[in-house]
Amino acid sequence: MKLIIYISLILSVYFSTPSPGVLADNNLETGIDLLKRCSSCHALGDISNNKVGPSLYGVFGRRAGKVAGYKYSKALINSKIIWDETTIDKYIANPKEYIPGNKMAFWGIKSIKERDAVINYLKIATE
Numbered sequence: 001m002k003l004i005i006y007i008s009l010i011l012s013v014y015f016s017t018p019s020p021g022v023l024a025d026n027n028l029e030t031g032i033d034l035l036k037r038c039s040s041c042h043a044l045g046d047i048s049n050n051k052v053g054p055s056l057y058g059v060f061g062r063r064a065g066k067v068a069g070y071k072y073s074k075a076l077i078n079s080k081i082i083w084d085e086t087t088i089d090k091y092i093a094n095p096k097e098y099i100p101g102n103k104m105a106f107w108g109i110k111s112i113k114e115r116d117a118v119i120n121y122l123k124i125a126t127e
């Protein structure tokens with residue numbers, strides 16, 4: 001439950017240092033809310049915990065299809081993608097279009113703002 005601790009930490013910092021620019025932006029809630037959807041299929045803070053999807057712990061900078069013990073689709077393994085802000089953004093925008101034949105049953109997030117938000121918090125939660 002490292003993620004919950006992280007989130008409460010972020011929230012307490014957020015609310016104790018109000019700044020008009022930050023408060024006007026709902027990026028934080030959006031990111032945390034969307035990340036919950038990812039974490040229903042993916043562990044974020046524990047590399048040895050594969051759920052429906054592989055653990056995303058340390059995913060930034062890693063090649064696709066490399067978590068031990070997880071049975072990936074051939075499409076994902078053969079994609080040779082390195083996961084970073086750009087590739088994760090393209091994948092979660094439309095998983096089926098970015099890697100045809102992959103098995104992530106996720107509808108995709110159409111809004112760039114929402115994808116930005118979720119990727120920001122994915123970074124924190126998976127490092």
Ligand code: HEC
Nearest residue numbers: 037038041052053054064065072073076102103104105106
């Ligand atoms: C319904 C379950 C489900 C949801 C929800 C889901 N995923 Fe996935 N995800 C998967 C599965 C299954 C795979 C493996 C795909 C394959 O092998 O083809 C995967 C693979 C991935 C990978 C590649 C990991 C690797 O080791 O190469 C990334 C990155 C990823 N998902 C990110 C996300 C993010 C970010 C979200 C939330 C916005 C999300 N996923 C939501 C099921 C899900």
